[in-house]
Amino acid sequence: xxxxxxxxxxxxxxxxxxxxxxxxxxxxxxxxxxxxxxxxxxxxxxxxxxxxxxxxxxxxxxxxxxxxxxxxxxxxxxxxxxxxxxxxxxxxxxxxxxxxxxxxxxxxxxxxxxxxxxxxxxxxxxxxxxxxxxxxxxxxxxxxxxxxxxxxxxxxxxxxxxxxxxxxxxxxxxxxxxxxxxxxxxxxxxxxxxxxxxxxxxxxxxxxxxxxxxxxxxxxxxxxxxxxxxxxxxxxxxxxxxxxxxxxxxxxxxxxxxxxxxxxxxxxxxxxxxxxxxxxxxxxx
Amino acid sequence: xxxxxxxxxxxxxxxxxxxxxxxxxxxxxxxxxxxxxxxxxxxxxxxxxxxxxxxxxxxxxxxxxxxxxxxxxxxxxxxxxxxxxxxxxxxxxxxxxxxxxxxxxxxxxxxxxxxxxxxxxxxxxxxxxxxxxxxxxxxxxxxxxxxxxxxxxxxxxxxxxxxxxxxxxxxxxxxxxxxxxxxxxxxxxxxxxxxxxxxxxxxxxxxxxxxxxxxxxxxxxxxxxxxxxxxxxxxxxxxxxxxxxxxxxxxxxxxxxxxxxxxxxxxx
Numbered sequence: 216x217x218x219x220x221x222x223x224x225x226x227x228x229x230x231x232x233x234x235x236x237x238x239x240x241x242x243x244x245x246x247x248x249x250x251x252x253x254x255x256x257x258x259x260x261x262x263x264x265x266x267x268x269x270x271x272x273x274x275x276x277x278x279x280x281x282x283x284x285x286x287x288x289x290x291x292x293x294x295x296x297x298x299x300x301x302x303x304x305x306x307x308x309x310x311x312x313x314x315x316x317x318x319x320x321x322x323x324x325x326x327x328x329x330x331x332x333x334x335x336x337x338x339x340x341x342x343x344x345x346x347x348x349x350x351x352x353x354x355x356x357x358x359x360x361x362x363x364x365x366x367x368x369x370x371x372x373x374x375x376x377x378x379x380x381x382x383x384x385x386x387x388x389x390x391x392x393x394x395x396x397x398x399x400x401x402x403x404x405x406x407x408x409x410x411x412x413x414x415x416x417x418x419x420x421x422x423x424x425x426x427x428x429x430x431x432x433x434x435x436x437x438x439x440x441x442x443x444x445x446x447x448x449x450x451x452x453x454x455x456x457x458x459x460x461x462x463x464x465x466x467x468x469x470x471x472x473x474x475x476x477x478x479x480x481x482x483x484x485x486x487x488x489x490x491x492x493x494x495x496x497x498x499x500x
Numbered sequence: 501x502x503x504x505x506x507x508x509x510x511x512x513x514x515x516x517x518x519x520x521x522x523x524x525x526x527x528x529x530x531x532x533x534x535x536x537x538x539x540x541x542x543x544x545x546x547x548x549x550x551x552x553x554x555x556x557x558x559x560x561x562x563x564x565x566x567x568x569x570x571x572x573x574x575x576x577x578x579x580x581x582x583x584x585x586x587x588x589x590x591x592x593x594x595x596x597x598x599x600x601x602x603x604x605x606x607x608x609x610x611x612x613x614x615x616x617x618x619x620x621x622x623x624x625x626x627x628x629x630x631x632x633x634x635x636x637x638x639x640x641x642x643x644x645x646x647x648x649x650x651x652x653x654x655x656x657x658x659x660x661x662x663x664x665x666x667x668x669x670x671x672x673x674x675x676x677x678x679x680x681x682x683x684x685x686x687x688x689x690x691x692x693x694x695x696x697x698x699x700x701x702x703x704x705x706x707x708x709x710x711x712x713x714x715x716x717x718x719x720x721x722x723x724x725x726x727x728x729x730x731x732x733x734x735x736x737x738x739x740x741x742x743x744x745x746x747x748x749x750x751x752x753x754x755x756x757x758x759x760x761x762x763x764x765x766x767x768x
Contacts, residue, residue, distance in 0.1 A: 253598060253599055253600070256599070257599065257642050258599075258601075258640045258642055259640060259641050259642040259643060259644050259645065259664065260639045260640050260641065260644070260664075260698065260702055261639070261702040262640070281598040281599075285506075286506070287502055287503055287506060291598070294598050316506055319506060319507070319510040320510070321596055322510075322514070322593075322594035322595060322596060323594070323595045323596060323597065323598055324510075324513060324514075324558050324594070324595075325558070325561055325562055325595065325600050325603070326554070326557055326558045326561060328509065328513075328554060328558075329554075330506070331503070331505055331539075336503070339503075363550060363553055363554065364546045364550045364551060364554075365542060365546065366505050366506070366509060366543075367505040367535070367538075367539035367542050367543060368537075368538035368539050368541070368542040369542075429553060433550070433553065435553075435557075
């Protein structure tokens with residue numbers, strides 16, 4: 216049975232602080248945990264046991280890394296079979312992955328690579344999302360990535376492309392507001408206008424994170440820094456419009472002590488709660 | 501269904517020398533891979549350096565994972581050599597597992613023959629890399645921790661062992677080397693046989709084996725021979741008689757492994 220989706224600010228579970236969370240350091244301090252199934256699939260020993268323990272104490276949301284929804288290789292049966300078993304076990308209300316490609320000709324490149332923003336690509340990606348959803352027997356949500364270039368000539372902008380994909384696939388959207396900020400900064404568009412252009416009614420979850428400069432002209436989505444004020448504002452902007460959603464704080468490099476991350480999550484929760492109040496006022500007006 | 505733009509970017513990420521070629525003439529490099537028309541113009545407008553950000557991100561992520569997993573072997577190999585080997589691996593094979601944690605083992609499996617054939621690489625390096633990978637492999641093996649069979653050992657039955665247990669053979673005693681990546685100690689060159697397993701508290705344990713013990717366990721674990729047949733084949737492989745002394749040694753070994761939770765009982 217699939218669980219009801221949590222709302223509020225959660226934390227991405229990482230090996231660096233897994234033991235601290237098992238010990239109870241985050242109990243009552245985050246609304247949920249998000250896990251990357253690839254970190255636990257086809258794996259035994261201590262980590263899966265710890266995850267099983269945590270699943271009894273926290274709502275779990277799953278977010279994958281390697282589905283390569285924008286790729287051209289056929290899906291791997293073994294990967295999907297294992298993923299489905301994992302999702303069945305943890306009762307995830309939906310499963311999410313990225314609008315990107317990650318490998319070709321059987322080789323895995325272990326990164327989130329950009330796809331052309333074209334109608335033809337949107338059709339292909341939407342078809343693969345529907346296939347993934349059928350294989351996993353649950354709804355899919357797709358995440359907008361940070362992209363650092365346009366791969367060839369596009370006939371759509373990113374917001375149009377994402378809209379085309381989610382409507383063709385009839386899937387949900389995991390809106391990463393840090394990626395919106397990074398893309399807006401790198402490509403010179405207005406982040407709030409971009410958010411206004413996507414189908415917000417399809418958003419089921421948000422991601423929020425920090426980024427770092429690659430050089431003077433490029434920000435990179437490293438998840439290696441605290442969340443910037445402008446990105447917090449984007450989260451607030453979205454929650455004011457969508458109402459309650461799970462918001463996931465991601466940190467993958469330069470990981471501080473768990474206490475610091477929990478403090479950051481708590482500060483985000485304050486902003487989230489204020490945004491919800493605005494949403495409620497708007498709804499009742 | 502192929503997409504030429506993805507095919508081209510795949511080449512840019514994986515091909516040896518693609519960084520120099522794209523910096524020299526991005527348009528020509530893209531055209532060589534079938535890109536044309538508006539796509540070619542758009543790619544040229546982006547410029548090589550921005551595309552190469554992705555090459556750096558992809559290479560750095562996987563190469564750093566390799567460094568993390570085989571830290572001592574890489575420290576002895578040298579970063580420059582690792583980069584060169586990694587670039588060749590990316591072009592020729594690359595990773596195939598969807599799990600990032602599998603990248604180091606995939607790389608070492610490919611690199612080991614070229615390191616073995618290269619006099620500039622220390623002879624013990626392959627054993628050291630395999631050994632560094634082993635601990636992570638055992639700790640995270642999806643097998644292991646199975647329940648005892650509840651059946652007494654019998655000479656005519658194969659035995660069941662913990663699924664995460666491994667037999668390892670090295671030419672060097674790499675398991676005795678310093679854990680400090682800064683050390684440059686050289687392991688003793690001595691045939692080394694280990695049984696490596698995960699204990700109930702999820703710690704990796706190493707058990708040094710005699711040639712006879714290794715030969716016996718090879719038959720029982722890897723070839724799943726019935727006990728009597730395994731003992732006979734093990735002694736035959738060593739050119740030794742299966743006498744009372746060796747039977748006693750084998751019995752002691754199996755009793756010890758049962759106590760450690762590695763031997764789970766007889767198969768049905």
